Amino acid sequence: xxxxxxxxxxxxxxxxxxxxxxxxxxxxxxxxxxxxxxxxxxxxxxxxxxxxxxxxxxxxxxxxxxxxxxxxxxxxxxxxxxxxxxxxxxxxxxxxxxxxxxxxxxxxxxxxxxxxxxxxxxxxxxxxxxxxxxxxxxxxxxxxxxxxxxxxxxxxxxxxxxxxxxxxxxxxxxxxxxxxxxxxxxxxxxxxxxxxxxxxxxxxxxxxxxxxxxxxxxxxxxxxxxxxxxxxxxxxxxxxxxxxxxxxxxxxxxxxxxxxxxxxxxxxxxxxxxxxxxxxxxxxxxxxxxxxxxxxxxxxxxxxxxxxxxxxxxxxxxxxxxxxxxxxxxxxxxxxxxxxxxxxxxxxxxxxxxxxxxxxxxxxxxxxxxxxxxxxxxxxxxxxxxxxxxxxxxxxxxxxxxxxxxxxxxxxxxxxxxxxxxxxxxxxxxxxxxxxxxxxxxxxxxxxxxxxxxxxxxxxxxxxxxxxxxxxxxxxxxxxxxxxxxxxxxxxxxxxxxxxxx
Amino acid sequence: xxxxxxxxxxxxxxxxxxxxxxxxxxxxxxxxxxxxxxxxxxxxxxxxxxxxxxxxxxxxxxxxxxxxxxxxxxxxxxxxxxxxxxxxxxx
Numbered sequence: 087x088x089x090x091x092x093x094x095x096x097x098x099x100x101x102x103x104x105x106x107x108x109x110x111x112x113x114x115x116x117x118x119x120x121x122x123x124x125x126x127x128x129x130x131x132x133x134x135x136x137x138x139x140x141x142x143x144x145x146x147x148x149x150x151x152x153x154x155x156x157x158x159x160x161x162x163x164x165x166x167x168x169x170x171x172x173x174x175x176x177x178x179x180x181x182x183x184x185x186x187x188x189x190x191x192x193x194x195x196x197x198x199x200x201x202x203x204x205x206x207x208x209x210x211x212x213x214x215x216x217x218x219x220x221x222x223x224x225x226x227x228x229x230x231x232x233x234x235x236x237x238x239x240x241x242x243x244x245x246x247x248x249x250x251x252x253x254x255x256x257x258x259x260x261x262x263x264x265x266x267x268x269x270x271x272x273x274x275x276x277x278x279x280x281x282x283x284x285x286x287x288x289x290x291x292x293x294x295x296x297x298x299x300x301x302x303x304x305x306x307x308x309x310x311x312x313x314x315x316x317x318x319x320x321x322x323x324x325x326x327x328x329x330x331x332x333x334x335x336x337x338x339x340x341x342x343x344x345x346x347x348x349x350x351x352x353x354x355x356x357x358x359x360x361x362x363x364x365x366x367x368x369x370x371x372x373x374x375x376x377x378x379x380x381x382x383x384x385x386x387x388x389x390x391x392x393x394x395x396x397x398x399x400x401x402x403x404x405x406x407x408x409x410x411x412x413x414x415x416x417x418x419x420x421x422x423x424x425x426x427x428x429x430x431x432x433x434x435x436x437x438x439x440x441x442x443x444x445x446x447x448x449x450x451x452x453x454x455x456x457x458x459x460x461x462x463x464x465x466x467x468x469x470x471x472x473x474x475x476x477x478x479x480x481x482x483x484x485x486x487x488x489x490x491x492x493x494x495x496x497x498x499x500x501x502x503x504x505x506x507x508x509x510x511x512x513x514x515x516x517x518x519x520x521x522x523x524x525x526x527x528x529x530x531x532x533x534x535x536x537x538x539x540x541x542x543x544x545x546x547x548x549x550x551x552x553x554x555x556x557x558x559x560x561x562x563x564x565x566x567x568x569x570x571x572x573x574x575x576x577x578x579x580x581x582x583x584x585x586x587x588x
Numbered sequence: 589x590x591x592x593x594x595x596x597x598x599x600x601x602x603x604x605x606x607x608x609x610x611x612x613x614x615x616x617x618x619x620x621x622x623x624x625x626x627x628x629x630x631x632x633x634x635x636x637x638x639x640x641x642x643x644x645x646x647x648x649x650x651x652x653x654x655x656x657x658x659x660x661x662x663x664x665x666x667x668x669x670x671x672x673x674x675x676x677x678x679x
Binding site: 252576 | 593
């Protein structure tokens with residue numbers, strides 16, 4: 087009976103992580119109960135107080151230790167709760183936790199050390215007189231994600247809905263995942279229930295919440311399915327909110343992930359992360375920002391691609407018909423440098439700087455822009471214009487978007503001259519307006535170009551909102567990058583920016 | 589034994605019968621769907637010309653953009669008006 091109660095509470099805890107206050111019948115004896123661990127300085131601090139209570143309190147004092155039953159030595163050790171059975175049943179957040187139990191019911195609880203609260207709870211005065219008046223506690227071992235995840239799996243209380251795939255005893259895990267077609271060509275982290283439970287701890291969203299409908303198979307994709315693919319991609323749990331936002335953004339009608347996947351063109355989703363979450367999860371916006379070497383950058387972009395592959399069923403050679411493709415389709419994700427007077431990409435797209443955001447852009451590969459000579463904005467802007475004009479084709483206007491990733495040394499040229507982002511946009515826009523003789527089909531000896539109907543009309547290279555500006559890269563190097571887009575706007579893909587939710 | 593969670597959409601494919609092929613185009617309405625890729629119209633114009641020369645009925649349709657799935661209304665229109673469809677996919 088007692089065991090059932092404990093298990094039922096553990097189940098409930100997994101589905102709704104917090105809070106319950108009822109003490110299961112019979113788990114604890116009446117009187118005072120304390121749960122401690124040796125690996126907690128506050129518990130060590132209050133160990134003499136527990137000895138004092140044993141002598142002076144009007145009720146029995148039962149002590150449980152989460153990590154070492156020989157602790158506290160002052161009272162000759164504690165009841166062994168290294169399996170955390172009692173701690174889970176009590177839904178502990180913090181140690182030390184002190185309880186008063188009457189008739190099997192928890193009637194009072196306090197956490198950490200506070201002389202005032204301990205005295206009130208125990209009815210014993212002048213406790214721990216040599217101690218400071220209060221000291222916060224430490225995390226209960228039950229809150230260790232690894233322990234909580236393993237526990238939930240063992241209890242069958244994960245709430246996870248995905249089909250279980252049982253591998254044969256002789257099957258190699260990594261080979262098994264390749265064989266099942268789950269991989270993008272690189273090894274995957276096996277999505278065991280334990281790892282997926284730990285991944286889900288990275289979000290407050292319920293595992294069964296539907297995030298979006300993923301093309302091309304138009305499958306309802308739950309938080310759980312995103313978490314499974316995030317595990318396989320190599321993400322840490324704290325990246326999950328960014329992955330969820332990226333998946334949601336990519337699967338909007340505006341972004342048109344289906345068309346982007348199916349196209350014979352090079353492009354795939356490029357993810358730019360802004361706001362406090364980027365440094366919080368250790369993303370790179372500095373040296374080699376668009377390249378390898380950072381786990382968050384590498385695995386968030388990969389997780390998005392794996393969701394499209396596995397949940398949506400979009401695979402190279404299947405619905406993905408790219409003629410050549412490009413390596414950014416394994417992963418393409420970076421954080422923006424926000425240490426400038428120009429504001430951020432997300433800010434320009436409507437998300438205030440205090441919030442975290444992802445922007446997805448249908449991008450092809452990275453092409454370099456070299457200008458090591460220009461020291462004034464007028465000259466450098468002409469360089470950018472000349473290079474941007476070549477996006478997709480120098481004679482094609484409006485049809486393709488682009489993202490210009492400006493490096494710190496190039497941006498410095500503008501900041502030192504007092505050029506704002508809007509001034510830059512204005513000057514660049516003027517330089518990127520093409521006359522009919524520049525863009526029309528057949529002119530300049532090139533058949534490609536804009537249809538005859540536009541032959542007399544000056545056209546902008548980029549549609550309104552079709553050129554994104556981001557800032558990233560290491561402090562040295564007078565190089566910037568252009569990431570060409572795909573068919574732009576309502577006819578193809580529009581960049582989408584979404585706030586990252588916890 | 590290792591247990592993994594299935595990362596896929598867990599769909600199972602269903603098989604549907606193809607619509608019966610007509611033995612002749614005589615008296616049928618032939619839909620020509622331009623997905624609006626470059627020069628698709630050139631191909632379909634020529635196809636339409638050939639069918640018209642054989643006295644066949646041709647109905648022309650176009651997707652708003654080749655990058656997206658045909659809107660459901662367009663698909664419905666084609667399926668109710670036409671007996672067969674020819675789609676110009678390529679550039």
